[in-house]
Amino acid sequence: MDNTLMYESTRKKSKFVIFMNNNLIAIILSLIIIGTTFYNFIPRKINTLIIYLPQIILLIYGIEVLRLIKSQIYKPSKRSKYVLLLSILFIIYYLVITIYRYTNGFNAFQSNYIASIYISSLVLYFLIDSKIINTFNIFRKLLIISSLINFAQLFISYQLSSVRFSYLLLNINVYNVAMIVMMPYFIYFVMYQGEIIRNKIWIGICWLNIFFSIFFVISSGSRSGLYLLIFTILSCLILNFRNNIYRSLKSMLPFLLIALAITLLYQINFLDLRKNMARQFISITAITDVGSFPGFNPEDTTAIKEEISGSDSVRSYLWAESLHEIEKNPLFGTGKTLFIVEYDKKFVFQGAHNVFLELSLAFGIIGMLLYFSILAIPLTAMFSFQLHKKNRESWIRFSVFLISVLCLFVSSMVEPVLSMSFPVILAWLFIGLAENDRLAHEKYV
Numbered sequence: 302m303d304n305t306l307m308y309e310s311t312r313k314k315s316k317f318v319i320f321m322n323n324n325l326i327a328i329i330l331s332l333i334i335i336g337t338t339f340y341n342f343i344p345r346k347i348n349t350l351i352i353y354l355p356q357i358i359l360l361i362y363g364i365e366v367l368r369l370i371k372s373q374i375y376k377p378s379k380r381s382k383y384v385l386l387l388s389i390l391f392i393i394y395y396l397v398i399t400i401y402r403y404t405n406g407f408n409a410f411q412s413n414y415i416a417s418i419y420i421s422s423l424v425l426y427f428l429i430d431s432k433i434i435n436t437f438n439i440f441r442k443l444l445i446i447s448s449l450i451n452f453a454q455l456f457i458s459y460q461l462s463s464v465r466f467s468y469l470l471l472n473i474n475v476y477n478v479a480m481i482v483m484m485p486y487f488i489y490f491v492m493y494q495g496e497i498i499r500n501k502i503w504i505g506i507c508w509l510n511i512f513f514s515i516f517f518v519i520s521s522g523s524r525s526g527l528y529l530l531i532f533t534i535l536s537c538l539i540l541n542f543r544n545n546i547y548r549s550l551k552s553m554l555p556f557l558l559i560a561l562a563i564t565l566l567y568q569i570n571f572l573d574l575r576k577n578m579a580r581q582f583i584s585i586t587a588i589t590d591v592g593s594f595p596g597f598n599p600e601d602t603t604a605i606k607e608e609i610s611g612s613d614s615v616r617s618y619l620w621a622e623s624l625h626e627i628e629k630n631p632l633f634g635t636g637k638t639l640f641i642v643e644y645d646k647k648f649v650f651q652g653a654h655n656v657f658l659e660l661s662l663a664f665g666i667i668g669m670l671l672y673f674s675i676l677a678i679p680l681t682a683m684f685s686f687q688l689h690k691k692n693r694e695s696w697i698r699f700s701v702f703l704i705s706v707l708c709l710f711v712s713s714m715v716e717p718v719l720s721m722s723f724p725v726i727l728a729w730l731f732i733g734l735a736e737n738d739r740l741a742h743e744k745y746v
Contacts, residue, residue, distance in 0.1 A: 327442040329355055329425075333723050334450060334470070353414070355726070359421035366427045380682050380736075381427065387675045388423050394668060395420070398633045407629075408636035412663035415638055419672060422729045426679070429733030439734060440490060444506055447483055450476070451513040464520040464572050470723055473517075477526035478712045478724045480514035481533055482731075485701040485708075487511045488537040492552050493697070512559050519563060522577035524609075525715050529708050536704050540697060580605050615642050616654050616715065623658040634665035652717035656710070659717070679736045680706075702735040 333355045369375040370385070377385060395416050403409035450469065454476060458464040470476045491507050515534075518526045538553060567574050583605060622640045629635050638659065639650040653659040660669035687699045709728050 327446060329358060329726070330443070330446045330723070331449075332358065333726065334446065334453070353417060356417040356421040359424045359726075360417070362428060363421065363424040366424065377427065380678055384423070384426065384675055384678050387671065387678070388420070391668070391671050391675065392420055394671065395664060398665065398668070399636070401633060402636045410636070412634075412636045412638050415659065415663045418725050422725045423675065425726060425729045426733045426736070429730070429736075439730075440486060441503065443483070443486075443730075444490075444503065444510065447480070447510050447514075448506055450479070451510060451517070454517055455513065458517070458520075458572055462572065464517055465522045465577055472717075473521045474523055474526065474712075474716045475723060477518050477521055477523050478709060478716065479727060480510075480518065481526065481529050481708045481712070482705050482724060482727050484511070484514060484530070484533045485537050485704045486731075487514070488534070488541065489697070489701045491555075492537075492541045493694070508555060511555075512562065515559055516563055516566070519581070520566075520572050520574045520577050522580040524581050525712060527581045529711060533704060533708055537701070540700050540704075576605065580609060583609060615651065618642060619651055619654050620658065623653040623655070623662060627658070627661050630665065631661070632665050632667055634662050634668065636663065638662045654715060654717050656713035676732075679732050683735055699735065702731055705731055 335351070366375070370377060399409050399413075401407075454464075454467065454469045457467045457469050461467055465473055467473055470479065487507055487510055491504055491511070515530065518530045534556065538556075541549075541552060563574075566572075567578065619640055619642065626635055626637050638652055640653075641648055642651050643649075653662060657669065660672060664672065683699065683702075687696060706728060709724055712724075
């Protein structure tokens with residue numbers, strides 16, 4: 302497999318640095334981490350600017366993309382033109398409904414943050430589409446970013462003596478989803494790319510990210526995070542299963558070592574690991590008595606059950622409130638995307654915890670269908686292309702992409718992850734890379 306695959310198209314090469322800057326992805330993602338991790342320590346007006354900073358930068362790049370398209374310096378692919386036209390329509394539509402809400406007494410500005418995330422993240426697709434990039438270089442930068450996230454997560458969790466209530470990326474569930482979305486690419490890298498690159502340092506960094514990602518997801522107490530993690534690892538191991546049994550078993554050995562390491566951390570109850578694992582497994586029908594967990598205090602059983610019940614009731618309340626709000630104006634939405642709920646003895650603002658409800662609140666049913674149409678264009682193009690491909694490695698890359706996007710979609714059904722920058726931007730980043738994989742093997746006309 303060629304890791305430096307480049308595709309020469311009939312599009313004119315841009316001389317502008319935004320299409321040639323190899324650090325673009327790293328810069329944007331670094332700003333997201335800074336903006337969403339340390340904003341709590343900054344005065345409110347400045348912290349609002351920092352939260353919006355990644356979106357502002359991406360939107361500025363988006364304006365430059367439009368200028369280059371108009372001047373025909375950059376010629377997008379046919380399907381990218383459809384994405385572009387629908388994206389512009391989506392922006393115009395949102396501006397119109399914002400004015401409509403303002404003049405009709407609805408919440409005109411509460412959905413601005415969600416809108417800026419969706420609109421700005423689309424820009425990544427065009428930045429990547431503009432020039433086929435060495436996929437290893439992109440992944441290497443993502444690997445550095447994920448390493449920084451995991452280091453910060455360990456530091457913050459240790460300082461707070463808890464993984465579940467740490468605030469990295471605003472919410473532990475957002476961290477979980479981001480790392481689960483990355484997990485198929487981690488595994489693909491160490492099992493396929495690693496054999497060709499043979500760089501032990503990068504492979505070692507990748508395995509460390511796999512270990513910390515698995516540990517933090519398990520020790521977060523997130524039930525959906527645990528189930529998706531198990532699904533992702535098993536799917537990737539099956540996907541990467543070779544004809545050579547010895548090599549296949551050898552590739553599973555590091556995961557057995559990771560399981561052993563987490564077992565040892567469980568024995569010393571590192572970062573309250575026992576309680577959080579009990580929280581995850583208590584919802585499995587076969588396990589009804591968490592007091593039977595080794596080293597677990599039976600007196601905490603009732604407290605854990607109450608916490609789970611509280612978490613589920615909060616979601617039920619949010620879904621009911623969201624549906625009630627959507628009924629007020631189903632076509633265009635009311636713009637109200639946050640609701641006050643009591644959780645952990647505090648009153649906090651929470652989103653809808655469901656992508657369909659969230660989109661309907663922010664943009665209405667019309668806007669929701671429009672956004673999913675934008676998303677469907679590159680996805681259907683890639684799937685249609687793969688149906689005619691018999692190359693096994695191409696199918697594996699595409700399957701890795703599908704597992705990643707599927708995990709994000711499933712998570713978005715129960716978590717407010719799509720109202721956060723990082724997972725959405727990761728999704729469009731991977732869509733752009735997967736689309737490039739398709740374009741690299743397809744003849745341009």
